[in-house]
Amino acid sequence: MSGFSEDMPFFDEPNARPAAPSGIAARAMAARSGQNSAPDYLKGLNPEQRLAVETTEGPVLVLAGAGTGKTRVLTTRIAHILNTRKAWPSEILAVTFTNKAAREMKQRIGLLIGEENVEGMPWLGTFHSIGVKLLRRHAELAGLKSGFTILDTDDVVRLIKQLIQAEGLDDKRWPAKTFAQMLDNWKNKGLGPDEIAEGDARSFGNGKGRQLYKAYQERLQTLNSCDFGDLLYHPIRIFRANPDVLKEYHRKFKYILVDEYQDTNTAQYMWLRLLAQRPNVGRSASAEGRKPDRASAGQAAPAGASERSERAAVSENKVNICCVGDDDQSIYGWRGAEVDNILRFDKDFPGATIIRLERNYRSTAHILGAASHLIAHNEGRFGKTLFTDRNDPDDDKVHVHAAWDSEEEARAIGDVIEAYQRPDRQGNRHKLNDMAILVRASFQMRAFEDRFITLGLNYRVIGGPRFYERLEIRDALAFFRVVANGGDDLAFERIVNTPKRGLGEATIRQIHDTARALRVPMLEAAASLAESDELKPKPRAALREVAANFERWRNALETSPHIELAETILEESGYTDMWKNDRSAEAPGRLENLKELIRSMEEYESLRAFLEHVALVMEAEQGESQDAVSIMTLHSAKGLEFETVFLPGWEEGLFPHQRALDEGGRSGLEEERRLAYVGLTRAKKNLHIWFVSNRQIHGLWQSTIPSRFVNELPETHVDVAEGGNSYGGYGNPYGGGAFASGRGGGRQNPYGASRFDNIGAKDQGSFSNTYATPGWQRAQANRTEATDRNWGTRSGHQVERIGYGETDSGYGAGRTSVKGRTIDGELVAKSVADTPSAFNVGDRVFHQKFGNGNIAAIDGNKLTIDFDKAGQKRVLDGFVVGV
DNA sequence: GGCTGGTGGGTTTTT
DNA sequence: CCCACCAGCC
Numbered sequence: 001m002s003g004f005s006e007d008m009p010f011f012d013e014p015n016a017r018p019a020a021p022s023g024i025a026a027r028a029m030a031a032r033s034g035q036n037s038a039p040d041y042l043k044g045l046n047p048e049q050r051l052a053v054e055t056t057e058g059p060v061l062v063l064a065g066a067g068t069g070k071t072r073v074l075t076t077r078i079a080h081i082l083n084t085r086k087a088w089p090s091e092i093l094a095v096t097f098t099n100k101a102a103r104e105m106k107q108r109i110g111l112l113i114g115e116e117n118v119e120g121m122p123w124l125g126t127f128h129s130i131g132v133k134l135l136r137r138h139a140e141l142a143g144l145k146s147g148f149t150i151l152d153t154d155d156v157v158r159l160i161k162q163l164i165q166a167e168g169l170d171d172k173r174w175p176a177k178t179f180a181q182m183l184d185n186w187k188n189k190g191l192g193p194d195e196i197a198e199g200d201a202r203s204f205g206n207g208k209g210r211q212l213y214k215a216y217q218e219r220l221q222t223l224n225s226c227d228f229g230d231l232l233y234h235p236i237r238i239f240r241a242n243p244d245v246l247k248e249y250h251r252k253f254k255y256i257l258v259d260e261y262q263d264t265n266t267a268q269y270m271w272l273r274l275l276a277q278r279p280n281v282g283r284s285a286s287a288e289g290r291k292p293d294r295a296s297a298g299q300a301a302p303a304g305a306s307e308r309s310e311r312a313a314v315s316e317n318k319v320n321i322c323c324v325g326d327d328d329q330s331i332y333g334w335r336g337a338e339v340d341n342i343l344r345f346d347k348d349f350p351g352a353t354i355i356r357l358e359r360n361y362r363s364t365a366h367i368l369g370a371a372s373h374l375i376a377h378n379e380g381r382f383g384k385t386l387f388t389d390r391n392d393p394d395d396d397k398v399h400v401h402a403a404w405d406s407e408e409e410a411r412a413i414g415d416v417i418e419a420y421q422r423p424d425r426q427g428n429r430h431k432l433n434d435m436a437i438l439v440r441a442s443f444q445m446r447a448f449e450d451r452f453i454t455l456g457l458n459y460r461v462i463g464g465p466r467f468y469e470r471l472e473i474r475d476a477l478a479f480f481r482v483v484a485n486g487g488d489d490l491a492f493e494r495i496v497n498t499p500k501r502g503l504g505e506a507t508i509r510q511i512h513d514t515a516r517a518l519r520v521p522m523l524e525a526a527a528s529l530a531e532s533d534e535l536k537p538k539p540r541a542a543l544r545e546v547a548a549n550f551e552r553w554r555n556a557l558e559t560s561p562h563i564e565l566a567e568t569i570l571e572e573s574g575y576t577d578m579w580k581n582d583r584s585a586e587a588p589g590r591l592e593n594l595k596e597l598i599r600s601m602e603e604y605e606s607l608r609a610f611l612e613h614v615a616l617v618m619e620a621e622q623g624e625s626q627d628a629v630s631i632m633t634l635h636s637a638k639g640l641e642f643e644t645v646f647l648p649g650w651e652e653g654l655f656p657h658q659r660a661l662d663e664g665g666r667s668g669l670e671e672e673r674r675l676a677y678v679g680l681t682r683a684k685k686n687l688h689i690w691f692v693s694n695r696q697i698h699g700l701w702q703s704t705i706p707s708r709f710v711n712e713l714p715e716t717h718v719d720v721a722e723g724g725n726s727y728g729g730y731g732n733p734y735g736g737g738a739f740a741s742g743r744g745g746g747r748q749n750p751y752g753a754s755r756f757d758n759i760g761a762k763d764q765g766s767f768s769n770t771y772a773t774p775g776w777q778r779a780q781a782n783r784t785e786a787t788d789r790n791w792g793t794r795s796g797h798q799v800e801r802i803g804y805g806e807t808d809s810g811y812g813a814g815r816t817s818v819k820g821r822t823i824d825g826e827l828v829a830k831s832v833a834d835t836p837s838a839f840n841v842g843d844r845v846f847h848q849k850f851g852n853g854n855i856a857a858i859d860g861n862k863l864t865i866d867f868d869k870a871g872q873k874r875v876l877d878g879f880v881v882g883v
Numbered sequence: 884g885g886c887t888g889g890t891g892g893g894t895t896t897t898t
Numbered sequence: 899c900c901c902a903c904c905a906g907c908c
Contacts, residue, residue, distance in 0.1 A: 098897065128898045152898090172904085228898045263897095335896065441894045463896085500884080616898065635895050657894055675895080698893065699899025874899080 041079055041112055045072075052322075052355045053077045056086060056255065059276075059349030060322040061342070065386045066371075066681035067362030067641065070324055074257060075105060077322065078121075079112040087254040089120035093275065094257040095127055099617045101259055101639070102126050123253070127268050129616050131231035134238070134249075141242060142226075142234040147485055147608065149225040150615035154474070155490045156180050156227050163215050167208055174205045179212060186213070187229025188336035190236055190267040193217065223521075224487045232267040239274045250278050254320060261325030261345075265336035273348070276321045319349060327381050331635060331675045333667070334660075343380065360386040362641055364395040366717040367687050371680040373714040378670045386681075397719035398680075398687045400710060405694040405701075406444070406649075410451035413437065413646050416688060417457065417629060420644060432458055434643035436630040438679050440655040444648060445631050458628035463636045468614055472579065472590040473597055477614060479569050483553045484608050487521040496526070499578035501542040507535065511543075523550055549573060562607040566598055634679045645683035648690040650676075650707035653697075676709045689713075701875050838877060839863060845880040847873075852883065 042050060052062045052073045064070035078094060081087050096102045102125050110118045123130060132150065139146045151159070160183075161176035182204060186196050193213040201210035220226055226234065239246040256276055258264070264272070323345060330339040346352045360368055368386045375381070403409040420430040437448055445461060452459045467473060475498055481491035496511070497503040515525035527547035530540055549572060556565050570576045576594065579587045604610040630642070649655055656672035664671060680687060691706040839845065843855045845865065853867035863880065866872050 126898065131898095150898090231898075332896080334894085443893080504884095633895065654894090659894065696899080 039083060041076055041083070045069075045076065046359055048355055048357050048359070049073050049076075052324075052357065053080050055353050055355070056081055056084075056322075057320055059319050059345075059352040061261070061345045061349075061352055061354045062322065062324040062357060063354065063382055063384055064324055064326055064357040065360060065384050066326065066329065066678070067360045068357035068386070069359075069361060070259075070326075070357065071104065071108060073357065074259060074324055075108040075112060078109055078257065081255055082113060082117075089117065090122055091252060091254040092121060092123060092257070093130070093253040093255070094121070094124040094259075095130060095272075096259040097126060097263055099126055099129075102129070105259070126616070127271070128228060128231045131235050131271075132612065132616065134235045135226070135231060138235075138238050138242075138245060141238045141245070142230075143221045144226065144234075145224050147224065149223070149481060149485045149488050149491075150231070150612065151220075151223075151225050151227050151490065152615065153180065153228075154469075155225075156183075158493075159219060159223075159490060160212075160216060163212055163219065164205065167205065167212065167215075169205050169208065179204055179209075182209070183213065183216065183227075184229055185336060187227075187233045188265040188267050190233060190270045192233070192237070222487070223489055224485060225490075229267070232271055236267060236270050236274065239271075246274060249275055256319075256321040258321070258323040259325075261323035262327050262330040262339055262342040263325070263332050263337045264341050266338055266341075269338065269341050272321070276319045276349075278319060321349065326384075328375050328378070328384065328674055329638065329678050331638065331671060331678055333664075333671050339380065343382065356382075356384055358384050358386050360388045362684050363388065363681060364685055365391055366395055366397045367680060367683050367685075369717040370398045370687070370713050371677055373717070374680065374709060374712045375673065375677040377712050378673055380667070380670060396686055397717050398689065398713065399719050399721050400689045400713070401691075401721045402706075403690055403692045405692050406447045406696065407451070409648050409690050409692050410447040413448070413648060413688070413690065414451050414455050414457060416646070418455070420686070430644065432627045432629045435646070436632065436637065436640070436642040436644070436682065437646045437648065438632060438634045438637045438682065440634060440649050440657060440675070442633055444654075448631055448648075452629070458626060460626075460628045460630055462630055462632040467593070467596075470590075470593060472593055475575065476566075476570060476594055476597055477611070479573060479575065480566060480607055480611060482523060482550060483557055483565075483569065484611055486523050486550070486554065489515070489522040492522045492526075495573075495575075496522075496546060499574045501546070502538055503542055503546075504539075507539045507543070510534070523547070527551075557607065562604070562610065563598060563601050565607065566601060570594060570598075634675050637682050638678050641682055641684055643684050644686040644688075645679070646688045646690065647676075647679050648692075649695075650689050650691040650710050651695060651704040652707055653702075653704060654695065655707050655709065673709065673712075676707075699874065701873050839880075839882065844883050846883045847875060847880045 042053065045053060046069075049069055049072065052060065053076045056077070062070070062073060064073065074094075078092060081092060082089060094105065096105060106118050106121075106124060109121070109124075118124075122133075125133075135142060135144070135148070136146050139148060157176045157180050160179050161171055164171045164174055164176055164179070182200070186192075186200070193210055196210060196213065201207070201213075203209060205212055220230070239249075253275060256272070258272060323342070325342050327339055327342050330337060330342070333339060341348075346354060363371075363386075365388055368388055372385050401412065403412050417432070417435060420435065421432065423429045437445075439445055442463070449459065449461070451457075468477070475495055478491035478494040481488045482495070485491075493508065496508065511522050511526050511529060514529055515522045518525060518528070520528075526543050529535060530544035530547050533540075535543065553565065553569050553572075556568065560568075576591065579590050579594070582590075601607075601610050604613060634647075655676070656669055660668040660672050662668075689710065691704070691710060693704060694701055695704050696702070839855055839858060841855050841858060844852065845855060845863075846852050847865070847867065851867055851869050853865040855863055856866045856872065857864035858877075863877050864872060864874050865880070
């Protein structure tokens with residue numbers, strides 16, 4: 001065999017000079033010098049993983065269950081292809097969904113083949129970032145210029161609103177947001193204006209849906225912009241209309257790898273199919289002849305028609321496409337993901353090898369047993385059963401707890417966290433960083449935040465509006481965008497009067513009209529208006545300054561370093577001064593964020609490169625420096641793992657969510673169940689599930705019953721914690737499952753006392769113990785402790801918010817505050833009003849869940865009742881009876 | 884331009 | 899019930 005020192009395939013161009021082998025190559029050499037054994041990187045893989053790595057030819061589907069080493073397989077496979085010199089780095093297309101996944105993949109491949117060699121993999125990235133790359137190369141084929149801007153959702157909505165108004169439609173009756181959603185759905189399905197279903201087209205804007213879609217695309221073209229959907233949609237159309245371009249990529253990409261295949265939507269599927277479908281040498285003409293060309297034919301087609309014919313055109317050619325995914329973790333159906341893509345893989349790619357990874361390296365046997373049993377209730381799945389060799393008798397079963405209401409649930413979980421945090425026999429303490437609370441809906445988070453603030457327990461909330469979505473950041477970016485692309489009217493409109501320059505609606509309308517009339521961008525229109533006498537002196541002077549500013553900055557774009565330019569823009573525009581003069585509480589933070597924005601530009605070569613990064617990588621920097629419990633939604637927990645996981649809110653209506661059931665039917669329920677599965681499989685060692693008997697929804701107290709998922713857990717792996725009277729009011733509504741043996745009615749725990757039995761009990765004992773917890777004591781001690789920028793002081797302890805910031809509407813800012821709400825579960829407010837009703841104020845009544853109480857106030861059919869035990873609650877009068 | 888009161892909506896989110 | 903959003907006002 002030839003040596004490794006020559007022709008190492010780690011370079012972008014086949015004729016580049018090779019460098020000395022490093023990383024994996026060096027290690028592989030070392031391994032081979034001694035014996036003929038497999039290269040090092042293959043060692044330690046289990047047989048299935050190894051098969052997935054070594055089956056490089058032909059279509060391969062790797063069904064990778066949770067925690068089975070999916071990323072390892074993907075990265076090793078790439079290293080293997082390179083190492084065996086089957087392809088150059090530039091000949092591998094590797095697609096992920098999120099930037100995070102792409103980053104992780106890059107990093108891990110770097111560990112295998114050497115970081116410098118990963119740089120030679122230009123086609124490793126998200127669907128969208130690869131889409132941009134393709135589109136920049138062939139922009140003119142989509143009617144764009146290469147320097148096009150990528151609009152974010154906010155821009156899109158504003159643009160659509162303008163179009164709706166321009167059509168003379170009532171933008172109240174036909175909300176731009178709704179149409180943006182529809183557009184997104186269409187593009188997710190790869191449907192152009194002429195391909196959408198007639199019914200869909202008619203359902204919006206008095207039947208003007210199709211017209212609006214067309215107008216929107218035309219507008220984008222004049223703005224030299226595209227939206228996120230276009231990043232997939234344009235390449236698809238380009239490939240279909242230009243077989244020669246497609247052929248170029250067929251030649252280029254020898255291997256295609258796709259991560260999280262179960263999350264692909266129809267457009268992504270089409271995109272992949274176009275790239276994967278190689279013309280057969282000698283039969284290429286016929287193969288191409290079969291390919292439909294909707295885009296150039298330009299005729300209407302029923303929804304999905306083009307997709308179907310493409311599917312029918314499957315060739316028997318070997319396609320080196322490897323898709324990795326888990327049908328059981330498909331949780332994004334509601335935003336267009338098609339589980340069917342993965343379920344159909346072997347039909348789409350005949351002769352596909354399907355490899356199952358079922359050996360789990362993450363969780364205990366109890367957790368896996370519970371998860372497997374639960375997911376087995378789904379019908380539409382490949383069917384996998386995770387297993388582990390791990391068999392530690394000390395492993396806890398999955399704990400199921402009941403609580404009275406969400407406040408008690410939060411208190412109880414706080415108590416369990418405190419219990420875990422106490423040093424064990426060996427003196428080890430469970431770190432908060434290794435614990436997470438995963439909720440179905442974000443409103444659930446508040447109870448935990450309230451409770452943890454009271455306890456002084458550090459937590460971090462993950463998700464929500466992000467850094468680049470903050471008001472000041474978006475403003476600053478708008479300035480940059482206009483400088484980089486003078487045709488970016490949306491950005492121009494955003495900041496033309498920022499800081500306030502007296503340019504009101506009338507002037508902006510005039511700029512708009514002039515731009516339309518002259519068919520030029522608004523910036524240009526503004527410049528010419530400023531030189532005309534059509535405006536009053538004041539706005540004219542203001543516009544003249546704006547125009548002069550942008551011209552100056554644009555000239556500087558080529559000459560001065562982009563960071564310097566950015567600073568200049570913010571200074572000269574008066575934007576920084578605007579916040580310096582602002583006396584509000586957020587102003588200093590905003591200035592700080594602007595500085596951070598400038599700092600983050602350093603990594604990029606140019607202003608344009610930076611803007612592209614921002615458009616595609618809208619995410620917040622993760623700071624894991626402090627020890628804190630994570631609170632996040634189940635959706636954002638996908639792909640993560642924690643030592644200990646808490647899953648609150650397992651009640652019918654919340655989880656599975658009522659809307660998923662109403663709107664999604666059986667498949668909706670199955671997606672909810674997959675979400676539950678995702679939740680369960682996040683846990684490595686400890687797993688606690690909670691449900692409450694009463695939950696406040698839209699301000700009213702509702703009785704709830706435990707989620708059917710609770711009953712789908714296998715009894716053998718579950719430990720039902722019983723303490724207190726929380727679950728005492730009713731029997732088990734379901735047969736079978738964890739509650740099948742008729743426990744649940746507040747009886748004795750047949751399993752004997754467990755560590756968590758008293759947690760969650762609403763009795764005086766656990767309540768008073770609260771004050772002895774480490775968290776409480778820490779809260780006392782921490783009251784005066786200083787904190788840094790990311791860690792605001794709230795009630796004297798540290799709260800980190802990852803990804804939460806202020807948006808235009810202040811959503812994020814509002815959520816961080818705790819304004820005079822109840823402390824420790826006791827509501828204190830009292831109000832008395834007299835309204836005629838079947839009941840009278842002062843009446844003694846009985847409520848099935850809350851017991852006896854006196855009516856404090858009546859508002860129509862809503863009663864405010866002071867319950868003897870449960871405190872004051874608002875309930876519907878139908879739920880109580882007089883006593 | 885900034886405040887106020889009325890109204891509607893309230894699951895999950897990446898790019 | 900709580901909140902975001904918008905129209906209408908000063």
